[in-house]
Amino acid sequence: MSILVVGLNHKSAPVEVREKLAFNANNISTALSLFLHRHQTTETVILSTCNRVEMYVSSLDGTVKTEDVLSFFADFHKITLNEFSPYMYHYTDDRAVNHLFFVTASLDSMVLGESQILSQVKEAYTTASMEEATGKVMNQLFQQALNVAKIVHTKTAIGKKKVSISSVAVEFAEKIFQDFTGKMVLVVGAGEMCELLLKHLYEEGARTIVVANRTFERAQEIANAFQGQAIKYELLGDYLAKADIIISSTSAPHYVIHVDQVKDAIRHRRGNPMFLIDIAVPRDIEPEIANIDNVYLYNIDDLQSVVSQNIDERSREVEKCRAIVEEEVDHFMARLEEMKIEPAITLLRNHFHAIGKEELDRLKTKLKGIDNGDWEQVVYTVERTINKLLHHPAKVAKQEAKNGGGYRYVEIIKKLFGIFHTPDHT
Amino acid sequence: MAIFSHIPFVIVILLYFISSVWSIGYIVKPAFFNKKVGKWSMMMGFLIHSGFLIFLGLESGNIPITNVYESFVSLIWCILFVYINLDYLYKLPSLDTFLVPVVTALSIWSLTFDGGNLTITVSLQNFWLIAHIIPIFVGYASFTISFSLSIMYLTQQRQLKHKLFGPLFTKLPSLEGIDRLMWKTISFGFPLLTLGLVFGTFWVKTQNILGEQWYLDYKVVLGLATWLIYAALLHMRLVSSFHGTKIACLTIAGFCLVLFTFIGTFFMGSKHAFQKVSEQTHEKF
Numbered sequence: 081m082s083i084l085v086v087g088l089n090h091k092s093a094p095v096e097v098r099e100k101l102a103f104n105a106n107n108i109s110t111a112l113s114l115f116l117h118r119h120q121t122t123e124t125v126i127l128s129t130c131n132r133v134e135m136y137v138s139s140l141d142g143t144v145k146t147e148d149v150l151s152f153f154a155d156f157h158k159i160t161l162n163e164f165s166p167y168m169y170h171y172t173d174d175r176a177v178n179h180l181f182f183v184t185a186s187l188d189s190m191v192l193g194e195s196q197i198l199s200q201v202k203e204a205y206t207t208a209s210m211e212e213a214t215g216k217v218m219n220q221l222f223q224q225a226l227n228v229a230k231i232v233h234t235k236t237a238i239g240k241k242k243v244s245i246s247s248v249a250v251e252f253a254e255k256i257f258q259d260f261t262g263k264m265v266l267v268v269g270a271g272e273m274c275e276l277l278l279k280h281l282y283e284e285g286a287r288t289i290v291v292a293n294r295t296f297e298r299a300q301e302i303a304n305a306f307q308g309q310a311i312k313y314e315l316l317g318d319y320l321a322k323a324d325i326i327i328s329s330t331s332a333p334h335y336v337i338h339v340d341q342v343k344d345a346i347r348h349r350r351g352n353p354m355f356l357i358d359i360a361v362p363r364d365i366e367p368e369i370a371n372i373d374n375v376y377l378y379n380i381d382d383l384q385s386v387v388s389q390n391i392d393e394r395s396r397e398v399e400k401c402r403a404i405v406e407e408e409v410d411h412f413m414a415r416l417e418e419m420k421i422e423p424a425i426t427l428l429r430n431h432f433h434a435i436g437k438e439e440l441d442r443l444k445t446k447l448k449g450i451d452n453g454d455w456e457q458v459v460y461t462v463e464r465t466i467n468k469l470l471h472h473p474a475k476v477a478k479q480e481a482k483n484g485g486g487y488r489y490v491e492i493i494k495k496l497f498g499i500f501h502t503p504d505h506t
Numbered sequence: 507m508a509i510f511s512h513i514p515f516v517i518v519i520l521l522y523f524i525s526s527v528w529s530i531g532y533i534v535k536p537a538f539f540n541k542k543v544g545k546w547s548m549m550m551g552f553l554i555h556s557g558f559l560i561f562l563g564l565e566s567g568n569i570p571i572t573n574v575y576e577s578f579v580s581l582i583w584c585i586l587f588v589y590i591n592l593d594y595l596y597k598l599p600s601l602d603t604f605l606v607p608v609v610t611a612l613s614i615w616s617l618t619f620d621g622g623n624l625t626i627t628v629s630l631q632n633f634w635l636i637a638h639i640i641p642i643f644v645g646y647a648s649f650t651i652s653f654s655l656s657i658m659y660l661t662q663q664r665q666l667k668h669k670l671f672g673p674l675f676t677k678l679p680s681l682e683g684i685d686r687l688m689w690k691t692i693s694f695g696f697p698l699l700t701l702g703l704v705f706g707t708f709w710v711k712t713q714n715i716l717g718e719q720w721y722l723d724y725k726v727v728l729g730l731a732t733w734l735i736y737a738a739l740l741h742m743r744l745v746s747s748f749h750g751t752k753i754a755c756l757t758i759a760g761f762c763l764v765l766f767t768f769i770g771t772f773f774m775g776s777k778h779a780f781q782k783v784s785e786q787t788h789e790k791f
Contacts, residue, residue, distance in 0.1 A: 258679075258686065350748050350749060351748050351749040351753070353750060
């Protein structure tokens with residue numbers, strides 16, 4: 081019973097290679113069943129996201145090798161080995177388990193600590209189990225991986241701080257306004273970043289959205305996407321006092337919003353706070369505006385520096401996460417060793433019970449006149465004796481197996497009791 | 507006061523102190539300072555505090571405001587009583603961090619009045635006294651909370667302005683949320699203060715407890731000033747719908763006046779129906 085992972089990720093391979101190997105929702109089931117057809121008595125899960133393609137395989141005594149998986153990739157995607165094999169990595173047993181736990185806990189992700197990978201792993205596992213490609217080992221492995229990810233996320237701060245410009249901006253807005261319902265968001269300019277921020281605010285409940293842009297059509301386009309209102313760029317001044325949140329990202333070479341305008345606006349607003357985000361370079365909003373009471377102005381550098389601080393904080397948590405993962409890998413490997421010995425113990429039990437039954441049958445023919453009640457007592461005593469005899473060795477064997485060397489015990493059991501069997505793939 | 511009756515309040519102060527340390531510590535090092543420890547030590551303190559007031563009341567057979575110390579202890583109880591209800595209703599995060607230290611400081615200060623010889627001269631079985639004191643105390647309690655909220659507002663405002671995004675920044679609620687609750691506490695306290703002052707005026711007019719020139723009593727004058735400052739706040743908010751920093755600063759000023767009216771006036775020589783024990787004894791003979 082061994083575990084193997086073969087794959088590539090955003091660190092090991094460029095996107096041109098990753099896209100060649102990627103699986104999609106349509107072909108992943110076919111791939112799973114083809115692989116199982118090729119290598120029977122194995123279990124497999126394919127994890128394919130935009131940053132990684134990985135195949136997890138569990139086979140008895142490591143009958144499936146890295147080369148088998150590589151040639152499967154090549155055959156399935158109809159590409160040659162040379163095109164992708166230099167970018168591939170492969171790990172076995174505890175290192176493979178460690179890798180999966182690391183990936184699921186998003187410690188291997190492009191954005192450290194992001195939670196998307198957790199749902200992707202869950203989906204990959206569900207797909208595989210629907211295709212009946214998973215068994216005892218993969219079920220345990222993936223359920224444990226998802227569990228470990230949850231432990232890592234709750235026990236450490238790996239996923240706590242926001243690490244994108246737009247989420248940081250929204251976090252700030254939430255420290256000024258209790259909620260966004262009834263708040264007016266004024267968007268000046270129509271950059272991609274603006275749209276992203278707007279999307280975040282919309283998701284948080286902002287519904288009154290006004291867009292001003294030099295090209296009115298573009299303003300309309302964005303406004304429509306968020307059920308907002310497009311206004312002529314010249315009317316911008318009229319809306320300033322009504323706006324609670326202003327996002328500016330024009331390509332104008334000069335300031336678009338001036339101190340006097342905002343001073344005037346805040347007077348009209350009677351001290352109601354205003355939140356201004358300037359994501360344009362060169363800047364759109366006169367920096368002195370930050371000095372006005374109840375006005376909060378942030379530019380792209382302010383947001384970026386918070387993002388980098390938060391990224392640093394996340395990476396400082398990695399060591400703590402690594403320790404948790406390692407501990408969990410040890411637990412899992414112990415469990416795996418225990419699992420290895422389980423079939424042998426079952427066989428041993430069956431073997432003993434078979435002997436018992438044989439002897440009981442022989443006895444029954446001798447004791448013809450025995451009444452049913454007495455006979456039940458005899459059967460009960462024999463079975464109880466067998467169970468009692470086996471209880472201790474089974475317990476010790478399992479315990480010893482946990483510390484590694486489960487196979488040694490299997491061999492000993494087989495040898496001592498003369499049990500031979502054709503093992504199944506678990 | 508006998509020494510043994512003094513001990514419960516010291517225990518209360520100790521519990522409030524623990525609660526303060528934990529509620530502040532929670533901001534800096536949440537892994538070590540469990541929020542629950544802070545909350546439960548405050549609740550425990552409040553329970554003993556309540557028991558202590560009942561004990562004082564039973565001992566003297568009156569509501570526990572027979573001297574400056576007792577009134578102070580009762581006022582602090584009112585602050586926590588209003589806070590616990592407010593916290594249950596609105597659950598504003600981290601308010602305890604700003605309020606419990608204020609309560610602890612006031613409690614320690616109140617100890618210095620213990621053994622002071624100013625006792626109340628008017629009959630405590632009087633309806634007017636109850637009608638005067640209780641609304642004012644609950645009003646003051648409400649203003650104390652609005653004071654803590656103002657400090658919280660200004661802290662968060664400063665952090666946003668100066669781009670200080672530390673652990674306190676993440677734990678404090680939004681400016682708008684603080685502002686709303688600040689407004690609620692002021693508009694709850696103001697009618698009570700008004701009611702208390704009106705009853706006080708009736709009382710002083712009908713029973714002549716402060717003498718002919720009652721309106722020159724420091725406490726009366728400052729009480730009116732306090733009323734005016736909160737009236738101004740209300741006016742700014744209701745008529746001009748003012749928000750933000752200015753309101754917060756004015757709320758702090760209002761609270762300073764509350765404190766001065768309540769305690770400061772005794773230092774200025776205002777007796778306001780309190781009299782030195784020695785004088786009372788003197789009069790008897």
